[in-house]
Structures are given as structure tokens and as C-alpha cells.
Amino acid sequence: MDEQEQPKPTSERHIPVLRDRCINLLAPGFEAARSRGTTPIAIDATLGMGGHSEAMLQRFPDLHLIGIDRDEEALALAGRRLAQFAARTDLVHAVYDEIPDVLADLGVQEVHGILMDLGVSSLQLDERERGFAYSYNAPLDMRMDTSRGQTAADVVNTYSEEDLVRIIRKWGEEKFAGRIANRIVQQRATAPFTTTGQLVEAIRGVVPTGAAKSGGHPAKRTFQALRIEVNEELEVLERAVPAAVAATAVGGRVVVMSYHSLEDKIVKAVFQAGSKSSAPPGFPVELEEHKPELKTLTRGTEVPTAQEIAENPRAASARLRAVERIKPRRAQ
DSSP states (O other): OOGGGSOOOHHHHOOOTTHHHHHHHHHHHHHHHHHTTOOOEEEETTOTTSHHHHHHHHHOTTOEEEEEESOHHHHHHHHHHTGGGGGGEEEEESOGGGHHHHHHHHTOOOEEEEEEEOSOOHHHHHOGGGOOOSSSOOBSOOOSSTTSSOOHHHHHHHSOHHHHHHHHHHHHOOTTHHHHHHHHHHHHTTSOOOBHHHHHHHHHTTSOGGGHHHHOSTTHHHHHHHHHHHHTHHHHHHHHHHHHHHHEEEEEEEEEEESSHHHHHHHHHHHHHHTSOOSOTTOSSOOGGGSOSEEEOSSSOBOOOHHHHHHOGGGTTOEEEEEEEOSOOOOO
16 A cells, blocks of 8 residues: 555544534533542543544543444544543443443443434445445445444345335435335346445436435435434434433533434434423422423524534534433432
8 A cells, every 4th residue: 555545544534523512512511520529421422433532531631431332443443543541431332322231331320421423424434335325336234333233235135115115215204215115126126236336326217317406416315214224223312312311410411413303303302301390280389309300501403603514514414402411310
């Protein structure tokens, strides 16, 4: 490999989305822990290549960080990036809905800040052989954890036409789901799909050319749907957000960045439920046990500024929500 082909350092390959804004939202939770004489502990639940974690560890010299990722390659890259902080980090191969198990294994009772940066990571988009991108030909894989689970090829080649319509319509919000599923089933009868390029061409054949003017690349929504199905992303998220909230100490904060409406809807529902009183309607006095557990820190969803998008174009679709735990969680 010549000098021009050497891979860039991880810090150059990965620009964390909304880095400063996320860390500023988390900071008061770490300060609250410090004021009580407690070592602040953070979870980066979607570690990726470690950009957000690196910034946190640099800014807060006493912070202990738990980094979680299902992608073993990402964990290895982040480990190298964070090597200078090894004494203050625990990097764990897990899915982020396994937060309770991770904390139990580490002997940690509660944490003071949790960050979730959802969706597909820069590493997964940039590594062509992973098959996440529709812009170049690659094996039809899309697994975030390549050590287990079905691939996108498995889904495309084995699901019934009805199930393909369902996931493409539901997870991809694709109005041409019926046409796409029908073409997939017809084409796989001749030969199975093995590459992203084959799938893109099949989709191009049935999606009207004019649809790209408003909806972007004709394969965008189908690829999103397959990625969500392969990695069970929304089912994981439905478990992960309540687990994150439950693991957070009073004064601690949870910050979540989502990238499409399906993710944001789940995050919004959990945050809103915790931010409301549990007192019965019309109850004359709000008792302490009925008061909200969470305080909303963002007004609706916050979006990137023009400058943030210019610094990192992948931030364009990010939607940010954050809450603070203001009272101990209710007994179950």
C-alpha cells in the first residue's frame, strides 16, 4: 500500500455530529455528580469511532466513560483513539439496549450522563464492503455486528412478498413498496440478490424517475428499511431509551440524536411520559410521588445550525432531544 492509500487516522475520518452541543447538555450532570463527591460516569451507548467519547474525556479529566457498540471493528478503532484514556474507560461489545446488563457486569449502580447517536455510523457508511450505502456496489450485508444475525441478502432473498412490502413501507416509509417488493420477488426467482448494485438496479426499474426529485435516491428508503430490519433497530431503541432513563442518577442527563421520524417518535414518547405528572386527572393536589421524573431540556427537537451542517454534512438530518432526571425513578 503506497502512502496515498494509507487509511486516515480515526480522528480525521470521523467528525462527531453536534459534538459541542451534546457535551454542553451533558456537562451539568457531571458537575452535579462532582458536587456530591461522586466520580462522574458517562455512557456513550453508540460509541462508533469514539469522537464524542474523546471530547468528553478531554473536557472532563475526572470522568469515567463506558463505551458500548455492537460493531467490533468500531470498538477496535475507538479503543485505539481512546488509548490515552484507557484507565478511565470501559469499552464493551454489546447492543445499547443491554445497558442494565453492562452496568451490572461493571458493578455500576447509576450514571450521570448517557449519549445515544442513532442510525448508521460513519464507519459503516464509509466501509464499502459493509453494504450500507446504495452509492457503490458491495456485498448485500448491512449488519452492524458482523459476527451474528441475518444479512440484508437473507431478507431480500427469503422474505415473502407481503413481508417485504410491510417492512419497506413501515421502516422505509416508501410509497412504492409494493412495486419494489414485487420486482425483488420476480428477479430473485432467476438468481438471488448478492450485491447492493443488483438491488439498486431492481429498484430503479420500478420507481418513477420523477420521484427522485423530491425523495432523493430511489433506493434510499428501501436501504433504510432493510438496515432497520436486519439490525432490529427500532425494537432495540424501544428497550434502550427506557433503560437509559432508568440508569440515570438524579441530576444526570440523557441526550439522543435521531435521524428519521421513526426513531424520533420512540424517543419523544419515552421522554414525554417521564416529563408528565402521574397524578389522576382532576386530582386537587399533586403528591410527591406523582411529580415528573424528568425535565425536558430541548424545545421539541433541536436541529443543526448551518455552520454545524457545513462542518459535517451528515449532521443535516440529525434531531436532538435531551432530558434531565429530577427525582428518583418510581418504584415498579
